[in-house]
Amino acid sequence: MTIVFERTRGLTDVETHYCPGCTHGIIHRLVGEAMVELGVLEKAIGVAPVGCSVFAYNYFNCDMHEAAHGRAPAVATGIKRVHPDKFVFTYQGDGDLASIGMAEIVHAAHRGERISTIFVNNAIYGMTGGQMAPTTLVGQKATTAPGGRSEEHCGRPIRISEMLATIHGAKFVERVAVNTPANIRKAKKAIIECFKVQLEGKGFGIVEVLSTCPTNWGMTAPEAMKWLEDNMIPYYPLGNLKRPEEAE
Amino acid sequence: MAKVLMKGNEAIGAAAIQAGCRYFFGYPITPQSELPEYMARELPKVGGVFLQAESEIAAINMVYGAAGAGARVMTSSSSPGISLKQEGISYLAGAELPCLIVNIMRGGPGLGSIQPSQTDYFQATRGGGNGDYRLVVYAPANIQEMVDLIIEGFDVADQYRNPVMILGDGMIGQMMEPVEFKTPKKRELPEKDWATTGTGGKRKPNIINSLYIAPEDLEAHNIRLQAKYQKIREKEVKVESYKIEDADVVISAYGTTSRIAKTAIAKLEKEGYKVGLIRPITLWPYPYDEFKKINPNCKGILTVEMNAGQMVDDVKIAVEGKFPVHFYGRMGGMVPTPEAIIEKVKKICGGEI
Ligand SMILES: Cc1ncc(C[n+]2csc(CCOP(=O)(O)OP(=O)(O)O)c2C)c(N)n1
Ligand code: SF4
Ligand SMILES: [Mg+2]
Numbered sequence: 226m227t228i229v230f231e232r233t234r235g236l237t238d239v240e241t242h243y244c245p246g247c248t249h250g251i252i253h254r255l256v257g258e259a260m261v262e263l264g265v266l267e268k269a270i271g272v273a274p275v276g277c278s279v280f281a282y283n284y285f286n287c288d289m290h291e292a293a294h295g296r297a298p299a300v301a302t303g304i305k306r307v308h309p310d311k312f313v314f315t316y317q318g319d320g321d322l323a324s325i326g327m328a329e330i331v332h333a334a335h336r337g338e339r340i341s342t343i344f345v346n347n348a349i350y351g352m353t354g355g356q357m358a359p360t361t362l363v364g365q366k367a368t369t370a371p372g373g374r375s376e377e378h379c380g381r382p383i384r385i386s387e388m389l390a391t392i393h394g395a396k397f398v399e400r401v402a403v404n405t406p407a408n409i410r411k412a413k414k415a416i417i418e419c420f421k422v423q424l425e426g427k428g429f430g431i432v433e434v435l436s437t438c439p440t441n442w443g444m445t446a447p448e449a450m451k452w453l454e455d456n457m458i459p460y461y462p463l464g465n466l467k468r469p470e471e472a473e
Numbered sequence: 474m475a476k477v478l479m480k481g482n483e484a485i486g487a488a489a490i491q492a493g494c495r496y497f498f499g500y501p502i503t504p505q506s507e508l509p510e511y512m513a514r515e516l517p518k519v520g521g522v523f524l525q526a527e528s529e530i531a532a533i534n535m536v537y538g539a540a541g542a543g544a545r546v547m548t549s550s551s552s553p554g555i556s557l558k559q560e561g562i563s564y565l566a567g568a569e570l571p572c573l574i575v576n577i578m579r580g581g582p583g584l585g586s587i588q589p590s591q592t593d594y595f596q597a598t599r600g601g602g603n604g605d606y607r608l609v610v611y612a613p614a615n616i617q618e619m620v621d622l623i624i625e626g627f628d629v630a631d632q633y634r635n636p637v638m639i640l641g642d643g644m645i646g647q648m649m650e651p652v653e654f655k656t657p658k659k660r661e662l663p664e665k666d667w668a669t670t671g672t673g674g675k676r677k678p679n680i681i682n683s684l685y686i687a688p689e690d691l692e693a694h695n696i697r698l699q700a701k702y703q704k705i706r707e708k709e710v711k712v713e714s715y716k717i718e719d720a721d722v723v724i725s726a727y728g729t730t731s732r733i734a735k736t737a738i739a740k741l742e743k744e745g746y747k748v749g750l751i752r753p754i755t756l757w758p759y760p761y762d763e764f765k766k767i768n769p770n771c772k773g774i775l776t777v778e779m780n781a782g783q784m785v786d787d788v789k790i791a792v793e794g795k796f797p798v799h800f801y802g803r804m805g806g807m808v809p810t811p812e813a814i815i816e817k818v819k820k821i822c823g824g825e826i
Contacts (some may be wrong), residue, residue: 291682292534299535300537300538304669306522309542
């Protein structure tokens with residue numbers, strides 16, 4: 226019998242707390258697999274700030290820091306400056322990275338900090354119960370935008386990858402989604418390439434992963450996948466925005 | 474080692490490097506900028522890293538990362554910047570990470586002024602950030618003492634896995650005095666086997682964390698923290714006192730204010746007054762017990778601070794209502810004069826107040 230699929234060593238053998246149909250789980254698996262395939266799990270130190278993934282320290286099978294809301298890139302900077310030979314990554318939500326932690330991510334990218342960021346964009350504050358994020362789409366309902374996000378009232382959603390791609394120190398920027406098997410494969414490739422940019426000492430790298438939150442979107446898991454495809458991908462186009470060779 | 478003449482802010486940096494600190498994360502603010510400037514010059518020479526963060530919030534979180542990764546690390550700021558660091562300080566205390574934080578205080582509230590002040594006593598000793606936590610807080614009165622406390626402070630931080638704060642004011646940061654760098658008494662320091670260094674495939678993952686979602690777990694964590702704080706109270710109190718057993722009035726003052734109080738006491742003694750001094754060196758843990766040694770016939774305690782009266786609360790707790798507690802302070806960066814203190818002491822002696 227040949228084994229065609231098994232749980233990655235990159236994750237611990239515990240049940241996660243994520244809601245059924247939430248794509249945080251898929252993204253965890255891809256990050257875990259990428260670390261194992263690159264042989265960096267044993268020298269990895271991850272940082273997960275608050276958000277639904279705050280318990281990631283129980284799931285990634287490597288040294289981990291929990292961090293304050295938005296501050297993971299600063300925490301990762303401190304770790305990386307102490308251990309420049311280790312592999313350091315952050316795993317952050319969109320409320321975390323694009324709102325309260327905007328300064329930290331921009332400056333980590335700007336310094337060309339040799340860290341890798343997994344940015345999980347589900348267009349909502351998941352953990353706190355579905356409030357509006359800076360990434361919430363125009364018209365999308367949230368508990369703090371009961372009539373749907375209004376551009377007039379609070380602007381259009383921020384496109385983080387496009388913005389970070391303009392920063393010199395950011396050497397790898399790609400947006401992916403995990404809504405189909407093909408997209409999941411592409412997401413994994415991007416994560417591996419992003420991690421290599423750090424391992425080769427080239428600078429900062431980020432993979433933005435369009436993700437679902439069926440619970441706070443008020444949808445079933447398949448509906449959420451479809452909503453992501455129909456609404457998020459048109460506003461947040463998938464693809465690579467920057468690679469080291471283009472960065473020069 | 475021979476004595477060298479150094480400016481306070483630079484002496485802090487030299488002491489930290491001497492203590493083995495190799496990482497500094499900070500953000501410019503007067504009156505402490507000579508310290509990050511010194512570290513930017515000197516740390517690379519010893520293989521260390523100085524990094525100017527984008528804000529005090531980022532700086533303290535870099536400290537959180539570096540401390541969790543096992544390094545000796547510090548940051549410094551002045552009052553408004555220390556306010557921004559409070560969230561991070563609470564996380565450091567919650568995750569039990571050792572580090573050194575320097576606050577060269579200036580007048581407040583708000584942007585206040587850049588002149589020396591002691592207005593952050595409450596913030597330093599009562600929390601400032603959220604949650605039941607404590608910092609070990611040192612208030613040096615001269616540059617030599619500051620250097621000694623920094624060198625020892627790094628050991629104290631490591632021994633208890635707790636942030637340590639040096640609380641100075643603009644005066645001590647700017648003045649120049651001769652200093653000597655001494656080796657502190659040796660402490661048994663625990664191995665940092667909890668640090669995130671990568672598992673190397675040899676151990677279970679280490680986790681730096683302050684989140685305990687189950688209330689019974691968080692309570693247990695807090696009980697452990699409180700037991701640690703109790704041990705610090707028992708072992709780490711530092712205080713200087715002077716002739717309190719037969720004083721008619723005892724002055725209580727800390728940091729540079731205590732030097733002004735000493736000048737006042739010397740003048741009063743020449744006029745025949747019996748005036749003692751209690752100078753807390755640790756503001757937390759506070760030297761409450763020292764006040765039990767005061768002459769039972771003492772007419773009153775005079776607390777002198779460069780604020781509206783903050784330590785005076787601790788003095789009241791310490792004397793347990795046995796003596797009247799008076800306060801004299803200047804605010805906004807104004808400095809108390811020996812003459813004003815002398816006048817107050819005389820009034821207390823004469824039963825006028
Ligand atoms: C300083 C601070 N402010 C607010 C919060 C509350 N909070 C926790 S998670 C969160 C939002 C998380 O949303 P996101 O980053 O998008 O992650 P998700 O849960 O959607 O994965 C907020 C506001 C907090 N923990 N700390
Ligand atoms: S609330 Fe949303 S983001 Fe959080 S676990 Fe549930 S589905 Fe996932
Ligand atoms: Mg989110």
